[in-house]
Amino acid sequence: MNFFIVDAFTNEPFKGNPAGVVLLDKEIPKKLKQNIAKEIGFSETSFVLKKRKEFFIEYFTPVSEIDLCGHATIATFYVLHHLKLLESKKVLLHTKAGKLNIYISEEKIFMEQAQPKLGETIEKEKISKVLNISVDDFDTLPVQKAFTGLWDLIVPVKSKKILLNINPDLEYMKRFNDVASFHVFTLDESNGLCNTRNFAPLYGINEEAATGTANGALFYYLYKHNIVKKDKVYKIIQGESLNRKSEIFVTFDGKIKVGGTAKIIFKGQLLDF
Known part of the structure; x- marks a missing residue:
C-alpha cells in the first residue's frame, strides 16, 4: 500500500494542514486502519479504495473514525490527480456522510459537502x-x-x-x-x-x-x-x-x-x- 503525507490548503511545503493518504488496493480491517492512523499521527488519515470509476474513503483520527474530513479529502484527490488516476474532472465520492461530488481543475480541487x-x-x-x-x-x-x-x-x-x-x-x-x-x-x-x-x-x-x-x-x-x-x-x-x-x-x-x-x-x- 502506498501512502503519502500531504499538506492541504496550501501550495507551500510545511504550511496548510497535513494529512495522511493511504491508497488501498484491497479492503483492510478497520482496526488496522485505526492503528495506521495512530502511527502516522496526523489529525486525519484517509483510506481510499477505487471501485469501478467511483472512490470510497474512510477517515481516521489517531483515536477514532469520523464521517468526513475536508482537508484529507482535498489531500487525497490532489494525490489521485497528481498520479493521473482520475478519469474525469468530476468524480463521485462515497463517505459515511453520504455521496459527494469532487470537482478537479488544474489549480484547485473542490469537494461538495453534505446538505447544509x-x-x-x-x-x-x-x-x-x-x-x-x-x-x-x-x-x-x-x-x-x-x-x-x-x-x-x-x-x-x-x-x-x-x-x-x-x-x-x-x-x-x-x-x-x-x-x-x-x-x-x-x-x-x-x-x-x-x-x-x-x-x-x-x-x-x-x-x-x-x-x-x-x-x-x-x-x-x-x-x-x-x-x-x-x-x-x-x-x-x-x-x-x-x-x-x-x-x-x-x-x-x-x-x-x-x-x-x-x-x-x-x-x-x-x-x-
Missing part, C-alpha cells in the same frame, strides 16, 4: 468560559451549531487579536460532545473573508490548521446571516496561530463547495500486514 443546515444557538456566557474570553469579546452574530457533514459550533469574535490570543479550556470543551469542533472566527481579516481557528479535542485534535468541513459549515452560517452571497467564491484563512497558514476557498450554489490546492511532502510504502 443550522442548529440551535448557545448562550455566549457559557462559551466564554470554555474559550477563556469575555462576553464582550464576541461579535454580535450568534454562537450557533452548523452542519455540512459534521456538526460544528460556530463562534464569532470581534477581532483577529482576540482570535489569535484564545487559550481554550480543552478539557471543558470535551463536554460538548454533540459537536465535532469549536470553530471560532472573526470577520476582522484584510486578506480574506475571515480568519478562523478550529478546536476538536474530543477527537484528539487540540487545534487544526485547516478544516474543510467546519469552514463549509461556517460559510453556510454566514450565508444564512446575510454576510456572504450565493455563487461567489470567498477565501478563508486558518492556521496562523500554528504558523501553518492555510487558504480555504468556499462557495455556495445550492451546495456548499470547499476547495484549495495541496503539496505532497513525502511518499512511502506500508508493508503488508
Whole structure:
C-alpha cells in the first residue's frame, strides 16, 4: 500500500494542514486502519479504495473514525490527480456522510459537502468560559451549531487579536460532545473573508490548521446571516496561530463547495500486514 503525507490548503511545503493518504488496493480491517492512523499521527488519515470509476474513503483520527474530513479529502484527490488516476474532472465520492461530488481543475480541487443546515444557538456566557474570553469579546452574530457533514459550533469574535490570543479550556470543551469542533472566527481579516481557528479535542485534535468541513459549515452560517452571497467564491484563512497558514476557498450554489490546492511532502510504502 502506498501512502503519502500531504499538506492541504496550501501550495507551500510545511504550511496548510497535513494529512495522511493511504491508497488501498484491497479492503483492510478497520482496526488496522485505526492503528495506521495512530502511527502516522496526523489529525486525519484517509483510506481510499477505487471501485469501478467511483472512490470510497474512510477517515481516521489517531483515536477514532469520523464521517468526513475536508482537508484529507482535498489531500487525497490532489494525490489521485497528481498520479493521473482520475478519469474525469468530476468524480463521485462515497463517505459515511453520504455521496459527494469532487470537482478537479488544474489549480484547485473542490469537494461538495453534505446538505447544509443550522442548529440551535448557545448562550455566549457559557462559551466564554470554555474559550477563556469575555462576553464582550464576541461579535454580535450568534454562537450557533452548523452542519455540512459534521456538526460544528460556530463562534464569532470581534477581532483577529482576540482570535489569535484564545487559550481554550480543552478539557471543558470535551463536554460538548454533540459537536465535532469549536470553530471560532472573526470577520476582522484584510486578506480574506475571515480568519478562523478550529478546536476538536474530543477527537484528539487540540487545534487544526485547516478544516474543510467546519469552514463549509461556517460559510453556510454566514450565508444564512446575510454576510456572504450565493455563487461567489470567498477565501478563508486558518492556521496562523500554528504558523501553518492555510487558504480555504468556499462557495455556495445550492451546495456548499470547499476547495484549495495541496503539496505532497513525502511518499512511502506500508508493508503488508
